[in-house]
Amino acid sequence: MEMQMKWQALIISLRELNIAKDEDEERFVMEDGLTELLDGLYRYGVQIINLDMFGADSGEKLLAVLELHNLAPGCCLLLAATDRVLTIIEGMGMAVCGYLNPRIPGQKLSAAKVVVESFEEVDFHFLERVYQREHGLPWTVMETRRCFLREITLADLDDLYEMYRGKSITQYMEGLYEDRAKEEEYTRAYIENMYHFYGYGMWLAVDKHTGKLIGRAGLNCLELHGEPALEMGYVIGEEFQNQGYATELCQGIVRFAQNETEFKNLHCLIHKDNRISIHLAENLGFSWQEELNVQGKMLQRYTKLLK
Numbered sequence: 411m412e413m414q415m416k417w418q419a420l421i422i423s424l425r426e427l428n429i430a431k432d433e434d435e436e437r438f439v440m441e442d443g444l445t446e447l448l449d450g451l452y453r454y455g456v457q458i459i460n461l462d463m464f465g466a467d468s469g470e471k472l473l474a475v476l477e478l479h480n481l482a483p484g485c486c487l488l489l490a491a492t493d494r495v496l497t498i499i500e501g502m503g504m505a506v507c508g509y510l511n512p513r514i515p516g517q518k519l520s521a522a523k524v525v526v527e528s529f530e531e532v533d534f535h536f537l538e539r540v541y542q543r544e545h546g547l548p549w550t551v552m553e554t555r556r557c558f559l560r561e562i563t564l565a566d567l568d569d570l571y572e573m574y575r576g577k578s579i580t581q582y583m584e585g586l587y588e589d590r591a592k593e594e595e596y597t598r599a600y601i602e603n604m605y606h607f608y609g610y611g612m613w614l615a616v617d618k619h620t621g622k623l624i625g626r627a628g629l630n631c632l633e634l635h636g637e638p639a640l641e642m643g644y645v646i647g648e649e650f651q652n653q654g655y656a657t658e659l660c661q662g663i664v665r666f667a668q669n670e671t672e673f674k675n676l677h678c679l680i681h682k683d684n685r686i687s688i689h690l691a692e693n694l695g696f697s698w699q700e701e702l703n704v705q706g707k708m709l710q711r712y713t714k715l716l717k
Contacts, residue, residue, distance in 0.1 A: 416449040418485040419457040420448075421504070422470075426491040426561045429513050441527030447537075454534050455483070461495065469498050496521045505544035507537060543606065551613055552666055554658045557624055561605050561614040564597055566614055569623040576648035582681040583645060610670070612643065615659050624650050626661040629667060632677075634702075634711075640673040655689055664694060668715055674717045679709040688712070 428558040429489060430439040448458055466472040483502035489679050490496050492573060496519065499506070508522030509529075519525050524540045526532055548561035562570075567590070574585050587593040600644055604611040612628040627644035642663055667676050678696055680687045688710065696712035703709075 415484060415545055415547060417456065417487055417538055419459055420451060421461065421486050421488045423461045423495055425462045426495060426511065426514060429511060441529050443532060447529050447532055451534055471498065472498055479643055487537055490519065490522065493517050493519065503540040507540045531708065542686050552662050554662045556618060556658065557615045558618055559615055559659065561629065562597060562614050564594055567593060567597065573623060574648045578648055582684045622648065624640050624655055627663060629663065639677055640667060640671060641677045641679060660690065660694055664714065672716060676714045676716050678712040679704060680712060682708065
């Protein structure tokens with residue numbers, strides 16, 4: 411049910427987004443980035459509801475406004491610059507993005523999990539991700555020619571168990587827990603701790619046209635010689651192997667690591683007998699560095715310079 415939720419409206423108080431100073435000739439001024447954001451939202455069908463226009467200074471009044479617009483609180487996102495406005499939506503289950511308006515100091519905005527200082531890099535997609543995080547919806551991280559990579563959900567476990575039945579899947583990597591309850595517990599913790607904290611992890615590769623699960627691919631944090639490091643990994647379902655999917659997905663992941671992380675190097679840890687993965691890493695520009703003992707397994711470390 412949650413997977414079908416959609417962000418439909420942005421709730422704002424234009425009055426509290428005003429950055430005009432006392433000495434400014436204009437009484438109302440918005441950041442250029444905010445003006446562009448509000449203009450751009452219409453292209454995505456997002457309604458903008460100004461609390462000031464309706465005098466919605468309480469939860470009861472806001473609910474009446476939403477009912478007038480045929481909206482549920484769970485389909486809205488509040489952009490708030492004051493603690494007062496945040497109290498209006500208490501208990502509604504509404505997503506929130508806070509804004510540190512320099513004209514309104516002293517605001518805690520503790521109810522907002524995401525707080526921005528300006529709107530230079532805030533767009534529809536940024537706010538959509540804030541909304542998705544609030545409601546436990548998976549982020550679509552990137553698209554390739556044939557696939558898109560998105561975060562895993564508990565609803566994906568049936569397809570994953572089916573994929574991992576392939577004999578070649580666990581030849582060089584660990585499988586899923588035989589105990590389904592343990593795998594669900596692990597997946598919940600992974601979503602909360604990896605995706606939410608780092609913003610990346612191992613994602614699911616899904617065919618754009620059929621919606622079929624192709625495999626898993628993404629990034630993992632590890633420690634190399636006492637220093638934090640970034641590792642790339644992938645697994646492709648047996649029926650999709652030898653069709654170029656691994657190369658396609660890993661090329662996209664390398665670009666993501668270059669553009670979206672601060673790491674200078676990207677690593678692959680590969681079993682010495684896994685000639686296919688070694689060949690792929692070399693084709694992607696990775697070079698052999700050393701042999702490592704990782705949890706009792708001797709793995710080859712290949713590294714690519716990102717920055």
